[in-house]
Amino acid sequence: PAFKATVLTLFPEMFPGPLGHSLAGKALKDGLWSLETVDIRAHARDKHRTVDDTPFGGGAGMVMRPDVVDAAITAAHPGEGPLIYLTPRGEVLRQPRVKALAKEPAVTILCGRYEGVDQRVLDKHNALEISIGDFVLSGGEAAAITLLDAVVRMVPGVVGKTESLEDESFETGLLEYPLYTRPQVWNDVPVPDVLMSGHHANIDKWRRQQAEDITRQRRPDLWSGYVAAQKQEQEGQ
Ligand code: ADE
Numbered sequence: 001p002a003f004k005a006t007v008l009t010l011f012p013e014m015f016p017g018p019l020g021h022s023l024a025g026k027a028l029k030d031g032l033w034s035l036e037t038v039d040i041r042a043h044a045r046d047k048h049r050t051v052d053d054t055p056f057g058g059g060a061g062m063v064m065r066p067d068v069v070d071a072a073i074t075a076a077h078p079g080e081g082p083l084i085y086l087t088p089r090g091e092v093l094r095q096p097r098v099k100a101l102a103k104e105p106a107v108t109i110l111c112g113r114y115e116g117v118d119q120r121v122l123d124k125h126n127a128l129e130i131s132i133g134d135f136v137l138s139g140g141e142a143a144a145i146t147l148l149d150a151v152v153r154m155v156p157g158v159v160g161k162t163e164s165l166e167d168e169s170f171e172t173g174l175l176e177y178p179l180y181t182r183p184q185v186w187n188d189v190p191v192p193d194v195l196m197s198g199h200h201a202n203i204d205k206w207r208r209q210q211a212e213d214i215t216r217q218r219r220p221d222l223w224s225g226y227v228a229a230q231k232q233e234q235e236g237q
Pocket of ligand 1: 086087088130131132133134135136137138139140143
């Protein structure tokens with residue numbers, strides 16, 4: 001496969017989960033990418049298979065032991081591509097990082113449970129820390145599935161020509177315009193006239209206007225970037 005993912009987790013049964021269905025699932029079956037899981041607990045050394053312990057210095061919760069996590073990483077890490085640790089403390093995931101990861105031959109993803117992982121093992125392996133957003137999940141597994149869903153669809157051949165990646169939100173810099181399909185009148189609400197006109201230039205103009213309005217209202221941060229990029233383009237001409 002062009003892209004190999006290895007997930008280190010205490011819950012290997014959570015995978016492939018949603019990644020076994022739809023677009024990612026088809027690509028997995030087609031051999032465009034591969035998914036392996038490593039059960040971190042299999043690398044515990046004592047008879048109770050202990051993977052965590054209390055934090056030095058006190059505080060709530062449990063910390064994953066560096067020796068156990070290190071053994072799992074060493075067993076799994078193919079030496080190709082980055083080791084990613086999912087944590088709310090990480091770099092917030094955006095489309096440019098997603099695209100860069102899709103160009104790697106492989107990624108290894110470490111999912112934390114409990115309060116987190118001993119810092120020394122993250123430092124030792126120079127882990128790339130990534131967050132999927134400013135909220136707290138109960139563990140890294142749902143984040144790993146989210147990250148892989150986003151990355152796999154950027155692997156060449158996974159998304160077909162018809163789905164086209166070019167007019168997506170984080171390519172154009174705008175949120176997407178609203179969509180309509182049959183029936184033409186539903187719940188007493190008709191589809192906007194312009195979409196029924198067959199006039200493609202007007203349709204493009206209307207969609208662009210909608211995308212701009214929605215982006216300005218909902219995402220002033222994206223809007224600023226878009227305005228700046230437009231200005232750059234004007235100056236370049
Ligand atoms: N683990 C817990 N919360 C997370 C988040 N927001 N992103 C990535 N990993 C996490």
